[in-house]
Amino acid sequence: MAANPTAPTALWPAPHARGAVDATVHVPGSKSVTNRALVLAALASEPGWLRRPLRSRDTLLMAGALRAMGVGIDEGVGPDGSGEAWRVLPAGLRGPATVDVGNAGTVMRFLPPVAALAAGDIRFDGDPRSYERPLHGVIDALRVLGARIDDDARGALPLTVHGGGALDGGPVSIDASSSSQFVSALLLSGPRFNQGVEVRHTGRSLPSLPHIRMTVDMLRAVGAQVDTPESGGEPNVWRVTPGALLGRDLTVEPDLSNAQPFLAAALVTGGRVLIPDWPSRTTQPGDRLREIFTEMGGSCELTEYGLEFTGSGRIHGIDVDLGDVGELTPGIAAVAALADTPSTLRGVSHLRLHETDRLAALTKEINELGGDVTETADGLRIRPRKLHGGVFHTYEDHRMATAGAIIGLAVAGVQIENVATTAKTLPDFPDLWTGMLGSDGA
Template identity: 35%
Template sequence: MDTLAIPTPNRPVDATVEIPGSKSLTNRALLVAALAQGDSILENALFSDDSEYFAKCLEDLGIPIALNSQLAQVQVSGKGGEIPNKQADLFVGLAGTAARFISALVALGNGEYRLDGVPRMRERPMGDLLNVLQAGGVNINFEGNPGFMPYTIYGQGFAGGHVRLPANQTSQQLSALLMIAPYAQQDTIIEVEGTMVSQSYVKMTCRLMADFGVEVTQTNENLFEIKAGQRYQARQYTIEPDASNASYFFAAAAITGGRVRVQHLTKQSSQGDILWLNVLEQMGCQIYEGDDYTEVRGPEQLQGIDIDMNDMSDLVQTLGAIAPFATSPVTIRNVEHIRYKETERIRAVVTELQRLGVKVEEFADGLRIEPSAITPTAIETYHDHRMAMAFAVTGLKAPGIVIKDPGCTAKTFPDYFTRFFQMLEN
């Protein structure tokens, strides 16, 4: 399907929805389960392009994976830090987590591992992680620009020790190092240089590592210590619903003055994007929390907000998509790093808002969106799942919105539009 028209209901949304498992937690759990010894069962795992690329890479490395999409269950037969296959050609698509986590994993192996992805993945930053691996004794051969895919990693174990890593463009490289550090040859101290973006994702990584039996000591905001010799313990583990993907359903309640309840997701989530609930509350929504659900009820009209979204930057598009309906301007700050995501996200949001007739100002690390009448148009999605999912929400309030390339949501939420339209049927 090349395009998809979004229906505009004449009433507030009123629905209870189920959201698939978190991409971020699924991919982290896949990595640590692969490093554990024995069989782990991941329940409510996400089945999407990103997670399936990750699982395929693990299989290509000789780590048995059993997928059951009907039960949303993955069995990983971990090899205790060993990588059975001594040679593999690994393709990660556009999956940044797979690219960074698999690159770190194969450094522990004893073999030759080539990694590549789609053209956009070849433009995304990898160099800071690779520099640390090289300093730790790993040889890497770059086929094109140093620091970018495609490249071949000649694994021979990771030395550990005191390493320095910038994390100003992505926190995924830091998470990758944290997760392999227990299997280093000596204790690892990771010193983050400069400003760290998306700190909530690093906290998620450390929490998941602890769930599998490995402790990280964080002595200050930028210093992490991981003792060598710790080992992940195989276990049964339930993945939380994806808070980032829940944001679109909560946003639907927000702009229609309706009610949406998301099952099995609460503010106790380990995912930083649960902070979206605070954003909506500041904009006038009411939030209700039960033992095993969260519900958002939207106001008659949203209020504007001026907000630092560094720690929930995957939600910039969600906020951008509902911002024109607020009573006053919405300003989003401190998210320059999203220019290096699946697409150049600040520019993409600005461009599509302008296409909708919205008055918007772009600056280096964010944007300012004015309350505006919406012009019917077709939204370019730039192969970016979050562009498609976010601007579908705009169509609930403004007639005539068409999403181009709706299939790009397969990256993290293959049946997004099925569930989105089911929400409107209630």
Template identity: 55%
Template sequence: MPELTKLQPHQPWTAPLAAGPVRTSLRLPGSKSMTARALVLSAIGTGPATIAWPLRARDTTLMAAGLAALGVGVETGPDERWSVRPAALRGPTQIDVGLAGTIMRFLPAVAGLADGPVDFDGDPHSRSRPLGPLLDGLREVGLRIDAAPGGGLPMTVHGTGEVPGGEVRVDASGSSQFVSGLLLAAPRFTNGVLVRHVGPTLPSAPHVRMTVRMLRAAGAVVDDSTPDTWRVEPGELPGHDFTVEPDLSGAMPFFAAALVTGGEVTLTGWPAESAQPVRQLIELIEQLGGTATVGPTGLTVTGTGIVHGLTADLREVGELTPVLAALAALADSPSRLTGVAHIRGHETDRLAALATELSGLGAQVTELPDGLQIDPKPLRGGAFRTYDDHRMAHAAAVLGLLVPGIELDDVGCTAKTLPQFPTLWSTVTAGM
């Protein structure tokens, strides 16, 4: 099993102070979200496929390992290009999801196409991540699933080689991945699928749009003309070559470094048209007092060294919440971040964790049902727990640019999406 798929011992780390304005151009690895979807769509196709500029990190190597356990040929050799060779899906087998929502929510439908039982389990906290609405939806389209009493991991999908498909209603208020998990394998369902979201809100909607866009690129017929409704027709997917965009969420701490130090950071390799929520990010950067532009050299963020507080509904960009909360704690006025009740079910309860750790450093933080109210106060150094959550580590690193003595209990959790983060961050912030 690749080394990145294993849990590593905790790695304590002192977040480095910025040596001055952070000015750099960098190309980050590919989007985790796009890499995961490209792997699944390539695996259920009818011909070989390549994935250019994928992300090599714990989540994606576990996804590749899970598909390989099902019989798919996945070659993750060079970082610039992976290859996937579809094959008849097999069971019995076991899949380690780690702590990855993409694996525990995207692969059960694929496992239903295997010819035997497929067991799923992962890291201890993965057993508390929400899965119930997705599993109920998969049962409606014909899968037999045995889950833990709480409705999640560990679980077994009893693959029969085919999934009938059909119409399903799902409340995806807890995660947009419930919708994507029903759509991605649907071209292989006998009758395709018609998914209706029936909940009060759909968080991270850009990720569902990414799913639809990539399904169409792979050759699927998708109708999303009716709000909160998606129809995927059954049909073969010829092998398709994907090019993965740099990871926008992974770039956010580097953009934050430009904002708080009065520097400039360019994310190179950025496409003219993106499947990620770049418009929302640009609007947030401007509210914070910076500028963000897309040009021939990439996506560039420039800061003044002064960060303004913001009032923002983050339901479409919930992954940015930890770094935005760190910026809010360094801002010149209060902030109110809402619309992200769903991130309580991420790698940890991110709202509770942020409230606890920011308060411990001196910020005045009020935890809301769906967000945080943050009133900046002078911050002090001290311990910052990461809760095995890469985004919490990113938030702590941003604070450490201006606040000496921010001591992370574990920076190794950043291997989930960017294993080289500690080295890259130290290099960038030192002005090297």
């Protein structure tokens, strides 16, 4: 079950759309790209630039953690004055230091391998929910690769990595079925291990494969040699050769998963939304929204300006496996609750271990607004019913908050508890949302 919601001390009246939206929404940079880029730049052999980085709770926690370990990160404008950029200055990683992971999966999983390369002790702590999220895949693997870690046998936070300044590396087998971040965490630091790393996934189906592909693409972009199943290697095996990483000048793409609520607004209201700078090629899971939301009743066109998405005025149910794109589930569930036919969302049992138990939370909150949602072994079954207003609890989960806002477009009287939790990955969401609605919002 999801954690008990906190008392609704800060309720945000979700705007109710009076008509079709027609807006251009500039979505901030990708959290997944920003945090991977920060780790790779911190491990590089020379300084690098990160342009248009996302400034959100998760990315600022990552930057703060790397600074605590000795990395220089200067925030300002790029060398040509073309907008916000971060200059990352690699340095000798060192402790003692304390890292606050908040409830950021990328911070709690990507940085223990980095800490194993530091000289000194690095302690990791975070929000209460972070103690419940699995870390055993990273902890157990690092021990096999030569690291010393104290976690009191919990396989979770809090923990201390006793950095020795280097790590042997080599082959390791892990079960990453609860989080693809276990694989990405080891690959990102792998070039700095003495023997590189060979990661073999031994569990059941691996969720969120696009995020591993993102990690591999970004590693190759900074000079790492990576062998993958897609490049002719063994199934479920990734190999990274030891070697120096290059400092790069990287521009961060818009966060396509965070574009979801705005595209959903076009679908729900029968309107049009343009997301500028949508990439023509990307490893971001959010790119699959083009396919999913088209099947649910919209249409889209990718132009030189970005992605233009248009709703038809009708929403159709969908039967879809979201195993590779689980983070999209809350928004899709919200749209499905407003559809004209039932939906089945499959392949996302791992969402029970995210910021909250997202399957239990979505079921409870949509049903309390009059919906008909049933949990299955690996997802949700959603039967459309007429919804009514009420409090939509977020469980300190940013994607629960945006899901509630989507429902509020079509259902008057929805109030979002703690909408500020969207700052985890999408700062200024309330302003972006009301700006999109303009004079059409209630």
